[in-house]
Amino acid sequence: MAAYIIRRLVWTVPVVLLVIFMTFMLMKQIEGNPFRQTERAVPAAVQMNLERKFSLDKPWYVQYANYVKGVATGDLGPSLVLRDRTVNDVVKEQFPRSIELGLLAFGWAVLLGVPAGVLAALKPNSRFDYGAMFFSNVGFALPNFLVATLLIYFVSVKWGLLPTSGWTTWEHKILPSFTLGLVPMAYFARLVRGTMLETLQQDYVRTAKAKGLRWRRIVTVHVLRNSLIPVVTAAAPLLGYIITGSFIVENIFAVPGIGRYYVTAVSARDYSVVMGLTVLLSIIVIAANLVVDILYTILDPRTREART
Amino acid sequence: MRLRVPLLLAAAVVAALAVVAAGCGGGSEKEGAVGEGKKATSQVLRMAWGAEPPSLDPGLATDTTSSNVLLNIMDPLVRLGPDLQPVPALAESWDVDGKVVTFHLRDDGRWTNGDPVTANDFEYSWKRTLDPKLAADYAYQLYGIVGAEAYNNAKPAQAAALRDKVGVKALDDRTLQVTLTSAQPWFVQQAAHHSFLAVHEPTVERYGAKWTEPQNIVTDGPFKLADWKHDASITLVKNADWRNADRVALDRVEGRIIVDGTTRVQAFEAGEVDALDGGGLPPADMPRLKQLPEYEKYPALGTYYYGFNLKNVPDLNQRRAMAFAIDRQSIIDNVAQADQIPATGMVPKGMPGFETIEQNFLPPRADLTKAKEFMAKADDPKRTITLFYNDAPGHKEIAVAVQAMWNELGIDATIKAQEFAQYLEFLGPPPNDAVYVYRLGWIADYGDPMNFLELWTSKSGNNNSRFASPAYDRLIEKARNTANDEQRYEIYRQAEAMLTGPQGELPIAPIYWYTYTNLERESVMDSFQINPLDQFDLSKVVIKEA
Numbered sequence: 001m002a003a004y005i006i007r008r009l010v011w012t013v014p015v016v017l018l019v020i021f022m023t024f025m026l027m028k029q030i031e032g033n034p035f036r037q038t039e040r041a042v043p044a045a046v047q048m049n050l051e052r053k054f055s056l057d058k059p060w061y062v063q064y065a066n067y068v069k070g071v072a073t074g075d076l077g078p079s080l081v082l083r084d085r086t087v088n089d090v091v092k093e094q095f096p097r098s099i100e101l102g103l104l105a106f107g108w109a110v111l112l113g114v115p116a117g118v119l120a121a122l123k124p125n126s127r128f129d130y131g132a133m134f135f136s137n138v139g140f141a142l143p144n145f146l147v148a149t150l151l152i153y154f155v156s157v158k159w160g161l162l163p164t165s166g167w168t169t170w171e172h173k174i175l176p177s178f179t180l181g182l183v184p185m186a187y188f189a190r191l192v193r194g195t196m197l198e199t200l201q202q203d204y205v206r207t208a209k210a211k212g213l214r215w216r217r218i219v220t221v222h223v224l225r226n227s228l229i230p231v232v233t234a235a236a237p238l239l240g241y242i243i244t245g246s247f248i249v250e251n252i253f254a255v256p257g258i259g260r261y262y263v264t265a266v267s268a269r270d271y272s273v274v275m276g277l278t279v280l281l282s283i284i285v286i287a288a289n290l291v292v293d294i295l296y297t298i299l300d301p302r303t304r305e306a307r308t
Numbered sequence: 309m310r311l312r313v314p315l316l317l318a319a320a321v322v323a324a325l326a327v328v329a330a331g332c333g334g335g336s337e338k339e340g341a342v343g344e345g346k347k348a349t350s351q352v353l354r355m356a357w358g359a360e361p362p363s364l365d366p367g368l369a370t371d372t373t374s375s376n377v378l379l380n381i382m383d384p385l386v387r388l389g390p391d392l393q394p395v396p397a398l399a400e401s402w403d404v405d406g407k408v409v410t411f412h413l414r415d416d417g418r419w420t421n422g423d424p425v426t427a428n429d430f431e432y433s434w435k436r437t438l439d440p441k442l443a444a445d446y447a448y449q450l451y452g453i454v455g456a457e458a459y460n461n462a463k464p465a466q467a468a469a470l471r472d473k474v475g476v477k478a479l480d481d482r483t484l485q486v487t488l489t490s491a492q493p494w495f496v497q498q499a500a501h502h503s504f505l506a507v508h509e510p511t512v513e514r515y516g517a518k519w520t521e522p523q524n525i526v527t528d529g530p531f532k533l534a535d536w537k538h539d540a541s542i543t544l545v546k547n548a549d550w551r552n553a554d555r556v557a558l559d560r561v562e563g564r565i566i567v568d569g570t571t572r573v574q575a576f577e578a579g580e581v582d583a584l585d586g587g588g589l590p591p592a593d594m595p596r597l598k599q600l601p602e603y604e605k606y607p608a609l610g611t612y613y614y615g616f617n618l619k620n621v622p623d624l625n626q627r628r629a630m631a632f633a634i635d636r637q638s639i640i641d642n643v644a645q646a647d648q649i650p651a652t653g654m655v656p657k658g659m660p661g662f663e664t665i666e667q668n669f670l671p672p673r674a675d676l677t678k679a680k681e682f683m684a685k686a687d688d689p690k691r692t693i694t695l696f697y698n699d700a701p702g703h704k705e706i707a708v709a710v711q712a713m714w715n716e717l718g719i720d721a722t723i724k725a726q727e728f729a730q731y732l733e734f735l736g737p738p739p740n741d742a743v744y745v746y747r748l749g750w751i752a753d754y755g756d757p758m759n760f761l762e763l764w765t766s767k768s769g770n771n772n773s774r775f776a777s778p779a780y781d782r783l784i785e786k787a788r789n790t791a792n793d794e795q796r797y798e799i800y801r802q803a804e805a806m807l808t809g810p811q812g813e814l815p816i817a818p819i820y821w822y823t824y825t826n827l828e829r830e831s832v833m834d835s836f837q838i839n840p841l842d843q844f845d846l847s848k849v850v851i852k853e854a
Contacts (some may be wrong), residue, residue, distance in 0.1 A: 032729025033729065033732065039750065041768070049440045083362055084521075172854055254564070256539035
């Protein structure tokens with residue numbers, strides 16, 4: 001097991017290097033000047049000073065080498081647009097908020113999505129099943145910005161129940177996390193329902209029933225545990241989705257997280273912020289996948305042998 | 309037995325929902341309408357800022373949000389009066405002698421650490437902004453000063469020598485002498501721009517790039533930066549030691565940073581903020597918002613225009629036809645909807661000298677008869693053209709409207725959107741050959757027509773039209789050296805005529821002059837004012853009682 005984890009960790013290095021290289025090349029390919037944020041032309045002297053300051057006057061391979069060196073020492077460089085701050089500052093201050101938002105959204109998804117899927121599977125084709133699947137489809141189909149706008153309009157502006165935006169008290173956190181959690185929630189509900197239905201048909205469930213095991217025990221121990229494997233598999237990429245996909249939610253609810261930077265930095269050509277966040281997110285996705293693989297071995301002993 | 313499990317899980321779901329419901333309390337109530345009430349006891353203004361300030365360093369800031377925070381926590385030499393003329397602020401007076409401007413500073417300017425604000429602070433700050441090592445984007449705002457451009461352009465080896473040649477000098481603690489490259493009669497009012505603010509040298513030297521953080525920053529204005537949570541909030545508190553503090557009513561300005569326009573409006577409507585920062589209201593909501601008593605609009609010094617690539621649309625009569633076919637008023641009423649003013653020239657209404665400069669050749673409403681006459685006179689008119697715009701909200705709708713208007717002339721325009729950064733590269737100058745017509749806008753840095761007309765000189769980096777006229781360049785150069793306002797406005801009139809007059813080349817078809825639209829609680833509506841350069845002075849805001 002330990003050897004497996006170490007091997008996986010070592011593999012992260014070339015993957016991250018490849019991610020840096022590809023992002024770096026892609027950013028170099030798109031046109032646009034990071035030092036021209038408005039229609040105002042930048043005088044040649046100013047442009048030259050800025051390129052010198054941020055080492056953009058060096059050949060690309062020097063820039064790349066410097067960048068890799070920076071990442072290795074944990075220095076993601078200065079932001080080209082936010083002049084008072086470094087990418088490290090941005091990450092340190094804003095990333096925890098995105099993580100919090102992502103985990104809360106994930107919490108909603110597990111808390112509501114999994115039970116809904118279980119209930120629907122236990123009473124297939126019932127009213128509850130149809131209802132749950134209807135809402136799951138709706139949750140899947142409605143874009144975040146629409147849900148967010150509707151929630152703010154009704155819950156905050158019309159009924160005055162919760163604040164419209166911001167990220168200070170726990171009241172502020174309900175609507176954004178719920179909105180962001182909607183898609184994974186819907187996804188979990190459908191996934192759990194499907195796998196539960198399948199598991200319920202398995203021979204070992206019939207055996208358990210025949211042995212006279214109590215139904216609750218059959219469901220919680222035998223059916224649910226086996227049905228959760230696909231959920232765990234889906235969780236890792238979903239976590240990536242939740243953090244990168246939080247752009248719209250963070251923007252609409254004015255959550256000072258990192259998701260919105262990811263998109264605005266691309267349009268602002270803030271190379272170092274784009275690179276820094278890409279590296280960070282790839283590390284997170286890699287780590288999440290690793291955690292999932294470890295969880296597998298706990299949930300499903302059969303995978304243990306194959307992987308160690 | 310079978311039923312128990314679902315019930316258990318259902319209970320969990322219900323419990324989760326109950327947690328949500330429990331949080332649903334304490335919604336704030338809307339403030340009531342305000343009459344001619346007197347000053348309220350609580351002087352706390354809750355504002356929504358439209359962006360995170362990229363920098364609160366006067367040398368590095370380039371955007372409106374940073375600028376407005378800075379102008380409220382710092383003390384400029386001059387501020388702009390209602391007619392955009394400079395009024396004394398930290399400088400109690402100034403003398404202009406040809407190319408030499410001398411500012412006389414008050415003796416009661418104080419930094420928040422107690423140090424006096426001196427002329428040396430300004431000399432240090434302006435030279436710092438020009439330092440090639442600082443690499444300030446807006447260093448060019450100071451290029452009107454002798455030696456400034458050369459220093460900003462210096463190689464590291466020559467920098468120190470060129471620094472001493474920059475024409476800004478503290479003659480003593482209270483006298484700042486500035487030598488300009490030409491007369492530039494607008495220089496004194498230009499000093500109201502945030503690029504001309506002073507910074508506190510010991511603080512800057514000690515903390516480097518981090519000197520603007522609230523725990524480090526030292527300022528000299530009516531408010532202090534009490535707190536700045538990046539991307540979340542900016543809190544200003546009254547600076548009780550400021551030279552004019554007894555005239556400042558507000559105790560605190562609690563600012564929230566809300567980038568999304570719709571959310572900003574919703575935060576206002578839910579009663580969470582008292583005023584927005586004038587950063588614009590969502591176009592789709594305009595018809596409704598304009599009906600609110602809290603709606604306010606201000607004229608802006610800015611021009612929204614369509615430029616022609618003269619290489620692809622070479623015939624003047626075709627350009628005249630196209631400019632006459634645009635129904636500016638209809639675009640404002642039905643598309644833009646923010647009470648803008650139909651633009652009949654490059655220099656916007658409200659600009660000093662406008663009455664002299666304006667041409668009244670282009671019509672506010674479409675004049676199809678004349679447009680068709682011009683089109684008939686056009687030699688080999690281009691009937692299949694492109695119209696480029698950047699993909700920000702609102703531009704497409706205007707492009708579609710103009711496309712339909714030009715269709716009346718038998719011109720088939722294909723409209724094409726591009727992402728902004730890519731778009732700016734695409735426009736050059738010179739513009740890409742695919743461009744026939746392009747959209748751009750210009751917002752003033754200072755209140756002199758020069759700021760608009762110098763765009764169209766042949767070497768200007770902002771002239772994307774391929775319009776190049778030595779006669780025009782000479783006029784602009786002449787204006788730069790003409791101190792007398794009336795004479796200078798007359799030169800501007802000739803320059804504007806060369807662009808949009810009856811005999812003008814029409815490298816552009818102006819569409820509208822901008823307005824700033826805002827939402828302000830009626831308790832602050834009288835005192836919260838945005839000037840045509842998008843600046844607001846919070847030291848003048850008073851919250852009235854309901």
